[in-house]
Amino acid sequence: MKQVIIFFTCLFLHTFCLQSGEDIQQKNEEETTWLLSTLLWQRNSGNCIKTDTNTNISTCSRRPLGICNVNQLIVTQAEVNYTLNESRTIQNRTPDCQESILQSGILSQSATSNANSDTIKARYRFLVTESCEASGVQPSSDTRFATFFEIQWLESTRGKIAKAAKSIEANGFLPQNSRDKANSCLQFEFLEWEKGLAEGNLQNKILIEIIVP
Incomplete structure (x- = not known):
């Protein structure tokens, strides 16, 4: 027991x-x-004011606190390699995007050197604000700020290629063959919202940043 x-x-x-x-x-x-x-939440809050001390011009964007710093202006070798690989994948999948890829400038992108990094760090200042509107920036009635997600896409490999394709397609001074290939690139490679965002940015209706008055 x-x-x-x-x-x-x-x-x-x-x-x-x-x-x-x-x-x-x-x-x-x-x-x-x-x-x-x-x-x-804290990293994703606020908007970002960037000031060029050489010109004393400040711009505001929807970039949040987490990336409101000089790193947004510095390109690493890993980023360059990723961009090249992604552009190669897009070209292999949609050959008609070749000219748009060349026009986008991504193939000539290089990593920021240590010397250039120091120059950039000395030139630019960053300040987190509650919102661009609270800092006196009011977009006109026919324009708006790009959201942070839209900024990320517009500055990505796909975004740059889509913008280049849209630019080629709309340029009446270019050969029709180039315009047709750009149109084909857009139709077969990009989604409707991607094409709309690229066009809106090119037409200055969707802005990555706006000058602070």
Whole structure:
């Protein structure tokens, strides 16, 4: 009988400790999730004012706190390699995009040197603001700010190629063959929202940044 009591006592204590441990782990996980969510929200909050100290001109964009710094102007070798690989993939998938890829300038992009990095860091200043509108920037009735997601796409490999294709397609001074290939590139490679965003940016209706008055 004594052994039975000891057995059940041990079983109870083991179960209690196990449950307590699981409760503590769950609480820790919930706190970690809350902390990460808070940090992510904070990084994605605010807008960004960039000032060129050479010209004393400031511009505002929807870039959030997390990237409102000089790194947005510096290109790494890893980024260059990624861009080249992605452009090669697009060209292999849609050969008619070749001229648009060349026109986009991405093939001539190079990593920022240490010397240029120092120059950029000395030239530009960055300030996080609650919103561009709160800083006095009001887009005209027929224009709007590009969202952060749209900025990311417009500055991506796909965005640059789509903008180049749209530019070629709309240029009546270029040979019809070039315009037809650009149109083919757009139709077969890009989604409707991508084409619309590229066109809106080229027409200055969707702006990455606007000058602060």
